[in-house]
Amino acid sequence: MDFKPSVFFEALTSPAFIDGVRITITLTVVAMAFGLALGLVVALLRASPWAPLRAVAWGYIWVFRAIPALVWLLFVWDALPQLVPAFKGDWFSAFAAATIALAMNEAAYAAEVFRGGLLSIDEGQQLAARALGMPPSKVFTKVIAPQLIRVTIPPLSNDFITMLKLTSLASVISLQELLARTQTLVASTFRFVEYFSAAAIYYLVLVSIFMVIQAQLERRFVWISRQPAGTSALSRVRQLAALR
Amino acid sequence: MSEPPLGHLLDAGLLGEPVAASREGTSEYVLEAVDLRKRYGHNEVLRGVTFGVHRGDVKAVLGPSGSGKSTMLRCLALLEPIDAGEVRLEGRRIGVRESGGRLVSLPERVLAKERSEIGMVFQRFxxxxxxxxxxxxxxxxxxxxxxxxxxxxxxxxxxxxxxxxxxxxxxxxxxxxxxxxxxxxxxxxxxxxxxxxxxxxxxxxxxxxxxxxxxxxxxxxxxxxRRRPARRxxxxxxx
Missing domain, CATH: 3.40.50.300 (P-loop containing nucleotide triphosphate hydrolases)
Known part of the structure; x- marks a missing residue:
């Protein structure tokens, strides 16, 4: 077996690697933020009473769920500047292209998650809010949104993890994120096992950290006055199992 | 005047006088429905409902399920637009405004203000x-x-x-x-x-x-x- 722990640890702690991780995290967070915002807009358009708006939203979801993320990423990076001169400027970096492509990809999925979330909220909630005299904006922000966030945390966390991994696609447009850095180092050392293992460890650690954040987020959306042991999803499953 | 139900729950000192200071005496009814009509497609749910509620009145509507009781309440609470007729709160027509000789539904933002003067307790709360x-x-x-x-x-x-x-x-x-x-x-x-x-x-x-x-x-x-809302x-x- 050819595995040199010293090379592996050197890879783990190399500044180039850590810088790649930094770019991976930044791209994930920024693309996700834009993707969620756009996804919410698309979801609300799909629920619009006006048919043309619904059609636009439907078309968006149709197109961006169908096109592979890698194809769309290459299109944005290589084809878009030819189509639209505005994208020829210096501002259009690999990072900007990756953000746009991944955010637009994510928005299609997030829109469906939000749509499902909106459908899951009882119609009586908006009726009660309107009956109290809340204007539409407050009905959404004060009554619908908190309930929407709660039901969409698990599926959107899935999306977040997917996004974290999708950022590795940006290595093909020369964005120096984690995978690109790994490949550069591998090309000069030929230590495939050590470097790819180190990269995998980083993805594992990043996803683990995020899972902790997700659990804490979910805990903030448990609507129970006292929180004795036994309110986590796991213990609820145990309780159900015990009932049977 | 006899105490209406739930009157003991209200207190002008705590809640303030009813919103938009009621103009007592100017109108006979607190809430009035005039010839309310509502249909969903071919299903005519309300066929000219007319009634009035005085301050302090308790009125009940009885009917088999599916006879339009909830629909009527939703129309009164301005949660559903009516096809024809009038809803009057203290004599003032609510839910619509006149525009070029025609009646148009008020924008949601204005409807919201009017709704806040009507309390609604839903069947499923x-x-x-x-x-x-x-x-x-x-x-x-x-x-x-x-x-x-x-x-x-x-x-x-x-x-x-x-x-x-x-x-x-x-x-x-x-x-x-x-x-x-x-x-x-x-x-x-x-x-x-x-x-x-x-x-x-x-x-x-x-x-x-x-x-x-x-x-x-x-x-x-x-x-x-002194000033308790009427209840329907x-x-x-x-x-």
Missing amino acids: NLFPHLTALGNVMIGLTEVRGRSKAEAREIAQTMIARVGLAERASFYLGELSGGQQQRVAIARALVMNPKVMLFDEPTSRGWFRQACRRPRDHDGRWRHH VLRQPAA
């Missing part, structure tokens, strides 16, 4: 699950009446105590029994100090009846409740 019992009662005060959090909390706490749920103020929906949920729903609507209260199937839970029959043990206090009660005989 529709409490907000992300808020405590207290939070449910506070939200209308903070988000619609523009009260500060501190003010709203104080008023809501008093109201919650009046419906007998002081110890449950910090409980969430899932931790309240059906009857307790109904009381929170009533408190949530009453705290807005509406001119009229609409109840959809109020007797489906026990507390409403109990509250209506509550002995007059607040004699001294009742004198402060929708109920169905127990099957």
